[in-house]
Amino acid sequence: MKFQSADRIKIPQGFWAGLRQLGIAAHDVARKAGQPLTIIAEPAVTTAQYFAVWQAYSDLIGDTAKGIIALATGFDTAKYPPTALATYHARDYRDALKRMVRYKQLCPPENLRITEEGESCTIELEWLYTGQPGPPVLTGITLAHLLELGRRGTGQPLTARFVEFSPDMGDVQALEAYFGCPIRMGAQGNRLTLYRGDLDRPFVSYNEELLEMLTPALDQSLLEQQRSRSITGRVKWIMKRNLTGGQSDLQAVAKELGLSDRTLQRRLTDENTSFKQLLTEVRHAQAREYLADPSLDIKEVAFLIGYEDQNSFYRAFRLWEGDTPSNWRVKQEDWRSTLVTEHSGQVNIMPGK
Template sequence: MTSHSLDRIKFPAIFWRGMSNFNIAAHDVIRKAQLPLAVLNESFVINTAKFFAIWQAFSELVNNPAECIVKIAKGIETAQLPPIVLAPYHSRNYRDALIRMARYKQMCVPERIHIIEKGEFCSIELEWLYAEQPEPPMLVGVTLASLLEIGRRGSGYSMTAHALELSGQMSNVQALEEHFGCRIKLGAERNRLTLYRSDLDRPFISYNAELLEILTPALDRSLNEQQRSKSITEMVKWIMKRSLASGRPDIHIVASELGMSDRTLQRRLTDKDTSFKQLLTEARREKAIEYLADTSLDLKEVAFLLGYEDLSSFYRAFRLWEDDTPSNWRAVHLGFDEISEDSLGMTSNH
């Protein structure tokens, strides 16, 4: 299991206090997740894998996860909400609230909320940046149910969803279908909540301009400070690695992911005595080593995952990096028999 220096989560104390609502002890959840009791300390930092383990353990201890999701979403007390969630509750309308949630939630957990408006619908998709395992269905359900609850409370209108897709499995989903007002598709390709786009324009009766004038600048400063504290080169390489399989990453795409212009990104990389091209080479080299260490991947698959159109291009690049062929590197480091380049259609000058 790989780790990332930016994969850091502090579990909120409100979660542990909420265990009593389901007659579950926090210690039992932690033990089932096979984690140290130090997790109960608010200052204790965990990664995404451990965060998922806690939610999975919690879901296995409750009687009915679907009913639990609804209870958590409806039981949210606004007065206890942290500023990053309080601001959306007092937004101008539902669209503004969702945008604020997507912007500020990344300050707490390494999760992206993608909002896509198209035609008469708006889809919301969740992406955990450092996840190596699927998200626990209960965690996904709580997140999406809470996003819908924000719209209902803020607007005072009992809006329903058009569709809900969950990649995992869950039994007795009737409670969830009643809550969202739509059928639920389990085992889907992705976790996605589809809303009616017209609902995004519903004004919030809880709109509080004065409160937002106080919260927004403070939240933006905290977000900017958090982003500045991260290594720009590390973030760029992480985005590159995530998108290699779909082709060579473009600077415009990477800059957009970081919320800056192409020129700003180039300037910041120059300040670090590096370049976009150099980081792309480093990202590919690091991922190549990681993939070659995975015995389930053959060399053609490794080349594809690195964004190379053919195996010979990968061989040429790897020889420049390691002064060795990928097959021989794997043989030396993992104790495999070297794969003949001739059998792969490679010539000696590659």
Template sequence: MTSHSLDRIKIPAGFWKGLLQFNIAAHDVIRKAQLPLAVLNETFVVNTAQFFALWQAFSELVNDPADCIVKLTTGMQTAQLPPLVLAPYHSRDYRDALIRMARYKQMCVPERIDIIEKGELCAIELEWPYADQPEPPMLVGVIMASLLEIGRRGSGYPMTAYALELSGHMSSNVEPLEKYFGCRIKLGAERNRLTLYRSDLDRPFISYNAELLEILTPALDRSLNEQQRSKSITEMVKWIMKRTLASGRPDIHIVASELGMSDRTLQRRLTDNYTSFKQLLTEARHEKALEYLADPTLDLKEVAFLLGYEDQSSFYRAFRLWEDDTPSNWRAVHLGFDAISEDSPGMPGLH
């Protein structure tokens, strides 16, 4: 599997709510991250680099990133936890909670949580498989603090960490973080690692709810399995399509050959995932269109060509169906500059 096929993140609603807590406008963060305003759309998908850019922009707009991490974590409302976090919160004990968090977290972001128990300690390490740049320290801090917070709330015990190592550097004093974690913090470390006392993993959760887990666990496991199966074929098909769009309309025979299967097998696999080759081609073109239009250096003729359309009018018609707008108007709205009339003047019904 190529990394590009799975490097997809939907910005969690909690991120935008967190900005409001510090009176920071979403538009300011998006602009500073140099991303299109379309990321505000709940269906918009970003990659790891773009996700990091949003968090880095957020950290640069707050006065005290370390204090911000603590406030975001302690201000978490248990009643508003999504199912993938609600299940860990109602686990049998802290170890069970961490294992569930590591398993279900991958449903929303391509992030791996490794739990290593050795001797009297337990190390939790974070890894972003598709990252080609360091993780923003504030993002890592929020993740680590959230893992400890679940243990504290679930057990009702004010547990502290043995150590916290961050590979990046904070632009503010880390004292609020050291007070929260109850340990010294090492910056500029080789990796991001939270080290806990292994004995704390055995602490039973007062929030344990067996009945709720019986409902949540099968549903989450089913969603995770379906997501993994779906990504293993549909995302790979879309990635191949996106790679070959500029050479013309992707052919099912070519895509099937690259996947090492027959046309009929590919069609059956897509049907099993409740989609079709035509539907995926539409999605691939739509996603790439938004990506290309977010690049102001590409004119609309180039965008149409890169998407594999024989002429601009076909691209405009398709885009109107996707966004109910013309490409130039969409670009103007989402990139924040006046529309340049590149829409062909001789095409009635396209303006």
């Protein structure tokens, strides 16, 4: 069982079979996505192709919410790849979610973070190795799949506590009926919040023998992936994820990687970089991304990239860009406005680029 590299993603054959059940032909999706028909049989595709396929499915079915619910409820569990199939045979909902979070690492570009606090369990979706988020329908399918996992595994009509989406997801009332809870659009992130008590519910589909067969192969694939992925990429990903929480110091990152401080420093040196340099690169990139969002003020941006005070952020940004964050933001907005005017709004402008 081989893992996929950062920009090589496997589309399970079960996906195409699921589309057929919905009356959507695979070749129609390929054409709509602007891809050759051979993509249907490709062992792996690029992130751009992966996103294009999902967007094509959304366009063909019409409404994003409809596409999410139809595929989440109509997909045959038996057609899932081993990484997902193993979760359906876990001991309980908590075990299943932990397995899903763990094995999701084998299926970029999506990543899941799970947090249990009080009476809630929150699962946040992140996009890895991409300069942009995935199509809204893929975001919705990923979170719906997590609730569907609990429903099918426990055999109970579980509902979520709250769901948040960054993009517009179409028919919000249909989604609220499906998730059984309020839906918030335009949020800062994509999150599914469950009732923590539901995580203790046992799975009627628990199969210890099947797990004993699947788990070693999946764990080995995950280990091979972690060993082969560059330490630089892994460190930058952890830094980006942990900036706001203030857990991006050397000790915290080394602990998460299962390495000593000295070993981490040595491996970064072997890749011709340093922890300090990577932290600077991540903060710089995130600062540009956040400043492109006019809804965030400068203080918020400083906090989001791990600075305790605004002055420290100003000093750092001047070193990076030769200007203050405020001036840089104004110049970027002027530049985008000029481009839109010159091209009559017919181009897709990527902020901050």
